[in-house]
Amino acid sequence: MKHHSSSVIQLPPSFRCFVLIMALLSVMSVVAQGPNEANYDEARVPQYVLPDVLTCADGTVVTSVRAWERHRRPELMAMLASLEYGFTPKGMKNVRMSHQLVKENREALDGLATMQQVQLTFSRGGVTREALMLVFIPNVRKGRVPVIVGYNFRGNHSVMENEEILYSPYFQQLPNREDPVLKRGNQSSRWAVRDIVKRGYALVTMCYQDIFPDVADGGPRSVTALCDAESEPGTAWQALGAWAWGSSRMADWVVKQRWANKHQLVIMGHSRQGKAALWAGAQDKRFAVVISNDSGCGGAALSKREFGERVGQITRSFPHWFCPNFSRYGGREQELPFDQHELLALIAPRHLYVASAVEDRWADPHGEYLAAYHASPVFALYGLKGLSSPDMPAVNAPIMNHVGYHIREGIHDVTDYDWACYLDFCDKAFGR
Ligand code: GCU
Numbered sequence: 057m058k059h060h061s062s063s064v065i066q067l068p069p070s071f072r073c074f075v076l077i078m079a080l081l082s083v084m085s086v087v088a089q090g091p092n093e094a095n096y097d098e099a100r101v102p103q104y105v106l107p108d109v110l111t112c113a114d115g116t117v118v119t120s121v122r123a124w125e126r127h128r129r130p131e132l133m134a135m136l137a138s139l140e141y142g143f144t145p146k147g148m149k150n151v152r153m154s155h156q157l158v159k160e161n162r163e164a165l166d167g168l169a170t171m172q173q174v175q176l177t178f179s180r181g182g183v184t185r186e187a188l189m190l191v192f193i194p195n196v197r198k199g200r201v202p203v204i205v206g207y208n209f210r211g212n213h214s215v216m217e218n219e220e221i222l223y224s225p226y227f228q229q230l231p232n233r234e235d236p237v238l239k240r241g242n243q244s245s246r247w248a249v250r251d252i253v254k255r256g257y258a259l260v261t262m263c264y265q266d267i268f269p270d271v272a273d274g275g276p277r278s279v280t281a282l283c284d285a286e287s288e289p290g291t292a293w294q295a296l297g298a299w300a301w302g303s304s305r306m307a308d309w310v311v312k313q314r315w316a317n318k319h320q321l322v323i324m325g326h327s328r329q330g331k332a333a334l335w336a337g338a339q340d341k342r343f344a345v346v347i348s349n350d351s352g353c354g355g356a357a358l359s360k361r362e363f364g365e366r367v368g369q370i371t372r373s374f375p376h377w378f379c380p381n382f383s384r385y386g387g388r389e390q391e392l393p394f395d396q397h398e399l400l401a402l403i404a405p406r407h408l409y410v411a412s413a414v415e416d417r418w419a420d421p422h423g424e425y426l427a428a429y430h431a432s433p434v435f436a437l438y439g440l441k442g443l444s445s446p447d448m449p450a451v452n453a454p455i456m457n458h459v460g461y462h463i464r465e466g467i468h469d470v471t472d473y474d475w476a477c478y479l480d481f482c483d484k485a486f487g488r
Contacts, residue, residue, distance in 0.1 A: 057098070057383045072241050076221075082436070086313045090091070092174055092279050092366055092368030092369050092372070092386055092387050093366070094364055094365060094366060094369065094418065095362055095363050095366075095392060096363070096364065096417055097363070098363070098422070101361050101362060101363055102360075102361075102362055102390070104222060104358075104360035104361065104389075104390060105360075105361075105390075106358070106360060106395050106397060106430055106488075107393065107394055107395060107398065108220075109128075109132075109397060109401045109430065109431065109433055109434055110124070110128065110433055110434065111142070112127055112128050112131060112304055113131055113393075116265055118437070119437075120174040120437070121437055121438055122291040124434065124437055125226035129402060132394065132398050132399075132400065132401070132402060133338065133339075133395060135351070135394050135398075136335075136338070136394065136398070136399060136402075137193060137291065137379075138290075138291045138379070138381065138430065139291075139373060139381045139382060139385075139392070139393070140294075140378055140379065140382045141293065141296050141297050141300070141335050141378060141379060141380070141382075142287075142291055142292050142293030142294055142297045142378070142379030143282045143286070143287045143291050143292070143293060143297075143379075144293055144300075144301055144339070145284070145285065145286045145287070145293070146286060147180075147283040147284060147286060148279075150180055150281050150283075151178050151179065151180045151279075151283065152178070152179050152180065153176055153177070153178050153305055153308065153309075153400055154167050154175070154176075154177045154179075155174050155175065155176050155177075155309055156174065156175045156177070157172060157173075157174055158173045158175050158188070158222065159171075159172070159173040159175065159220065159222065159239075160172050160173075161220060162195070164192065164218075164220075164222065165192070165249065165250055167195060168194065168195060168196075168250065168253050168254065169192040169193060169194055169195055169249075169253045170192070170193045170195060171183075171190070171191065171192055171193075171220070172190075172191040172210050173188060173189070173190055173191070173221070173222055173480075174191060174214070174308075174309065175189075176188070176189060176262075176305060176309065177186070178279055178282055178305070180282045180283060180284075181282075183281055183282050185266075185267075185278070185279050185281075185282060186225045186266065187224070187225065187262050187263070187266035187267060187302065187305075188212060188222060188223060188224050188262060188266065188298070189223055189260055189306060189309070190208075190215060190260075190261050190264045191259070191260050191261075192252070192253050192258060192259045193258045193315050194230070194247055194253045194254075194256055194257070194258060196256075197256070197315060198256075199317070200315060200316055200317035200318075200320075200434075201256055201257060201258050201315060201316065201317055201320075202256070202257050202258070202317055202321070202322060202482060202486055202488075203257065203258045203259075203260060203310050203317070203320065203321055203322065204252060204257050204258070204259050204260070204322045204323075204324055204478075204482075205260045205261075205303055205306045205307060205310065205321065205322065205323050205324070205343075206259065206260075206261055206323065206324040206326075206329065206333070207258075207262060207263065207264040207267075207299065207302075207303070207325060207329045207332070208243065208246075208247070208261045208263055208264070208327055209243065209263070209264065209326075209329070209426065210237055210242060210243050210263070210283065210471065211223060211224040211226065211227040211237070211238075211263045211265075212224045212240065212261065212262065212263060213227065213240050213241075214237075214239075214240070214241065214242045214243040214244070214465065215241070215243065215244060215247045215249065215261060216240075216244050216247065216249055217240045217241030217244060218240065218241070219240070221240070223238065223267050224262065224263035224265070224266055225263075225294070226263055226265035226266050226269060227263070227265075227475035236442050245469075245470075245471070245472075246326070246469065246470040246471075247259075247470075248472050248475035251472065251475055251476070251479065252475065252479065255479045255483070256334075256488070257322075257479065258310075258316065260306050260309075260310055260388060262302075262306065263435055264299050264302070264328075264329060264332075266302075267279050267298050267299055267301070267302035268294075268295040268298040268302075268376075269300060270328075270351035270376075271376070272374075272375055274295065274374050274376055275294065275376060278298050279297070279298050279301065279302065279468070280293060280294070280297075280298050281488075289380060290340070290379060290380045290381040291379050291380075291381055292379055292380065293379060294377055294378060294379060295376050295377045295378050296328075296331055296332050296335055296354070296373075296377050296378060297335070297379070298414075299329065299332035299336075300332050300333075300335040300336035300339060300340075301336075302335040303323055303325075303330075303332065303333065303340070303343075304336060304342075306338070307321055307323075307340060307342050307343070309372045311342065318342065319344060320344055320349065320482075321342050321343055321345075322343065322344065322345040322346075322478075322482055322487050323336055323343045323345070323346055323347065324347040324349065324478060325347070325348065325351065326349040326350060326351075326469075327348065327349070327350050327351060327352065327355075327419075327468065328351075328374075328377070329354075330347075330348040330349050330350060330351025330352070330355045330356065331348075331351050331352075331354045331355035331377075333346060333347065333348060333351070334346060334348050334351060334356065334399055334400065334403070335357055335399070336429050337403050337406070337408075338399060338403065341406065342407065344406050344407060344485065344486075345406065345407040345408075345409065345472075345481070345482055346361050346406065346407070346408050346409070346410045347408075347411070347478050347481075348401045348409070348410050348411065348412055348424075348468070349411050349470050349474055350411065350412060350416050350419050350468050350470075351410075351419065351424070351487060352364065352365055352418060352420060352424070353365040353366065353367065353369075353370050353419070353420070354367075354370055354377070354378060354382075354396075354402060354426075355396065355419075355421060356396055356399075356410045356423075356424040356427050356428065357396060357420040357423035357424045357427060358394060358395050358396050358397065358420070358423040358426055358430075359385070359389045359392055359395055360389050360390060360392065360395050360429050361420060361422070361423045361426070362389055363417075363420040363422065363423055364417050364418045364419055364423070365418050365420070366386070366387075366389065367382065367383075367385045367386050367387075367388075367389055367392075367420065368383075368386025368387045369386075371383035371386055372386070381479070391450025394421075395427070395430075397425045397426070397427040397428070397429075397430035397431045398431070399427075400427050400428055400431035401433075401434035401435075402430040402436045404431070404433075404434040404438055404440065405435065405458075407458060407459075407460070407481070407482075407485040408428065408431070408435075408458075408459045408460070409459070409460035409461070409477075409481050410424050410425070410427070410428045410459075410460070410461050411461065411462050411463070411464070411474055411477065411478075412424045412425065412461075412462070412463040412464075413463065413464055413465070413466050413467055413468055413469065414451055414463060414464070414465050414466065414469070415465075415466060415467045416467060416468040419468060421448075421463050422448060425443070425448045425461055426446070427465070428442070428443050428459055429442070429443040429445070429463050431459070432444070435458050435459055440457075440458035440459075441457040442457060442458060442459040443455060443457065443459050444457075448463060449461065449462070449463070451463055451464065451465050452464050452465060452473070454477045454481075456477075456480065456481050456484055460477070460481045462474075462477050
């Protein structure tokens with residue numbers, strides 16, 4: 057026994073050193089589980105108090121649609137703009153947008169769709185920015201069709217393997233033509249284009265990088281350079297505000313098309329674009345259905361749960377997304393005077409769909425569900441059914457009330473399953 061124990065002590069010095077370092081590291085990680093670390097343990101979610109979506113800052117309780125629209129809604133819009141997403145400068149109204157059809161194929165997708173590529177040019181005071189939309193319009197149409205608007209991450213060429221698709225302006229600048237990001241169709245699994253068109257919906261997509269290059273110093277190359285700052289620096293808009301603005305410019309073009317039903321406009325965004333889609337939906341009431349796919353922190357997930365990605369982390373990793381004021385709440389989520397359920401509530405009385413994925417714990421699926429649940433009183437004010445239970449539904453069992461929700465199996469992604477749910481939800485919303 058003695059021998060045995062001494063043999064344990066007689067480990068080679070290098071191994072002893074290794075054990076010591078590992079022990080130290082594990083102690084340090086507990087100590088360092090500081091205010092900005094990702095938490096994946098439901099038991100460590102703090103006791104938090106959510107601001108009541110229907111109670112105004114002065115304590116008045118909203119009991120009518122009128123009071124919501126006149127007082128509480130504008131108050132929340134201003135709070136989210138000044139502390140999270142930044143104000144969209146009023147001067148952006150003076151940006152001129154022109155559009156040009158660059159390419160058209162009336163027999164795309166084996167004749168199912170007309171594919172158009174339309175360049176948008178934004179100009180103001182001698183500054184111009186360009187973006188390129190990729191559009192699929194179903195060829196079989198009974199009247200005007202519903203339209204889904206959504207950004208792609210890796211350029212229009214990534215949406216489908218098709219030589220006719222032009223590179224988005226952002227990708228045209230890449231020096232190395234062999235760069236793997238230029239591979240056609242490299243994100244086609246995220247775009248169920250055929251299913252969308254077969255179900256009678258048009259799809260309009262463009263690359264988010266055309267609107268605001270997604271890097272810390274992307275501002276000067278983005279559309280935000282079209283307009284002088286108007287607000288104090290802490291409340292200045294950055295990428296998320298700009299991406300939301302760009303979605304509305306896609307909508308400006310869509311509503312003028314004779315094939316489009318301007319009352320059936322849908323915005324869908326994944327992840328960082330899910331965040332932007334929610335903010336776009338809050339600001340632009342032309343979006344009749346707003347869909348957030350795995351949008352997480354700063355999107356559908358409640359910040360005060362402090363689960364998965366946290367405010368301190370997101371504002372440090374992506375200092376160019378939110379307005380500077382938001383970073384003040386890193387590690388101080390409980391001091392936020394609002395939470396993300398209030399962003400979701402701003403979509404009412406239009407349709408809202410929030411989706412999560414089981415393995416996407418960084419985005420806090422439970423927090424995404426709870427935010428939609430806690431937004432529901434505002435839908436109820438309009439006599440609409442949101443989510444009625446604080447308990448999440450089973451995996452792959454979508455809820456489709458006026459507010460929809462699903463959690464599917466799998467990772468952070470957009471899948472055919474997600475699209476099938478979104479199309480069902482939109483059909484229901486539009487009575488199709
Ligand atoms: C990062 C980021 C998330 C974001 C995601 C995405 O993971 O931390 O907040 O949603 O990128 O956009 O894919």
